[in-house]
Amino acid sequence: MAWNQSFYSYNNLTGHGNAVANTNPLYLMEAQVNYYDQDLNLINNDQFVTCQLVSQDPLTVKYTVNKNAKWSDGVPVDASDLMLSWAAQSGKYNTGELKTDDNGNPIPQPNVVAFDASSTGLALVKDTPTISDGGQSITLKYSTFFADYPIALTMGVPAHVIGMKALGAKDGASAKTAMNTAFQKDDKAALKKVADFYNTGFDFTELPSDKELYLSSGAYLLTDFKKDQYMTFKVNPDYNWGPKPSIQQITYRFIPDAMASVQALQNGEIDMTNPQATVDVLGAVNNLKNQGVDVINTIGSTYEHVDMAENNKGPFDPATYGGDKAKAQQVRAAFIKTIPRQNIVSRLIKPLNPTATTRDSFTLVPGSPGYDEMVQQNGSANWKDADIAGAKDLLAKAGVKTPVTVRFLFAKDNTRRQNEFKLIQQSAQQAGFTLVDASRTDWGAQLPNTKIYDASLFGWQSTNTGVTANCDNYKTKGQNNFYGYSSAALDAACVKLNAATTPEDQLKYLIEIEKALWSDSFGTVIFQFPEIVASNSKKLQNVKMIPLSPGPFWNFWEWTTTS
Missing domain, CATH: 3.40.190.10 (Periplasmic binding protein-like II)
Structure with missing residues (x-):
């Protein structure tokens, strides 16, 4: 079988490793706690891990790993591996911000613990989980209800390998003990070593000589x-x-x-x-x-979109205008108005799907429950298609000298994206933007590195049907928010969304999130992928x-x- 992008990280729970290029091969190698069937029903793989709802108030969930499950080196898969996933994704032990090099790869900082992982709903598990049943079970107690708790905890990289590589343990059993002790005692010196190895120790682009780096x-x-x-x-x-x-x-x-x-x-x-x-x-x-x-x-599940960097001293960053957020927002809004969304759909997507339309929501798929109500309220109607006159007017009001140069990142070897870029480039030029082709073959790994681009064109693919995962793309310092975007209103709505128990409340808070995104000119969405x-x-x-x-x-x- 064939795929269009090479594998580059065995750890797809990191920010830089979170890509379909890694997820597909890992799906063949990693036992799944749960998965979706043809009708998108969530199937719990009880042969591997059972998930028991102990209590709804406070929300308490117990996971038990099959005692026969083992890594391909013979070391048992157990609660220690789930403990590592919680520790990395909860953000509990982080003492500073993650830093990356010019290629978007995490780099260690002296005396700083920083896991390259999203602070997901697992951040609501404030206390270190308890391990029981001879090391086979782990129990998580949430500080507040979390709507997507059934899909919150997943199996990631093997804890014992990190224990041996980062903490110097001699075997699997002692490695797990060392890891769990570090978490329970909040040993910052040990946790720094754990985080640094977790972030990049499993990155490779060809078969490593060390077999422990690609266990199954x-x-x-x-x-x-x-x-x-x-x-x-x-x-x-x-x-x-x-x-x-x-x-x-x-x-x-x-x-x-x-x-x-x-x-x-x-x-x-x-x-x-x-x-x-x-x-x-x-x-x-x-x-x-x-x-x-x-x-x-x-x-398909993927949707095309354009994002803009607000943290690189480029044309969309307030720092370029002496910290003037309003001026930067006007420039972003002007750029969005130049993107010919309808023309892109008509020329590139309708020939594949005659009923295709623009996607007008950051969080909901066209045709899904609540989509029509969302589009009526989220503010997307103001950005339906290219508005060159409106873009020129905004640039004039902002007092920004044209042409405005925009470095545009996309997949160099992707024909459709090349065509999209040309259409956007031709349209944007009419309003005073000069788009520079910043395409790369390694574009996915470069997304965290906004030093090399000002706007990006790529697709987000949904991995689950949960509603809270959307926040990772947009909340302040979210795992997939590479751009420095921050909105107090959006962050507050995400907190409410986490605890929402009814579809009505979930839609209410999603609409609040999208109102912030559209009004702040975060970026735009274009179409749902044909597959x-x-x-x-x-x-x-x-x-x-x-x-x-x-x-x-x-x-x-x-x-x-x-x-």
């Missing part, structure tokens, strides 16, 4: 990884704590060019591809139907798609082959 807890073992070429996965013979696959080996190839991946499918070099959808790609895969190629053409999955039905069967990450990989255990 799931269905497949990583056995080979050639940089920018392919990864090889072989079935884990010991795995019996989740759905078991029948396919013995998977070769996961990296083919950035969509048409090249279609050609590879036609030539029999691959059996499945999920390329970026374009009219040419759709036509090419449809032409292969008479050769036994199955084509899924649907709406194409093409597979060789003569060899590979039961390929299906869901509108959540990991897309067509969600049911790999149901795949079968005829040869």
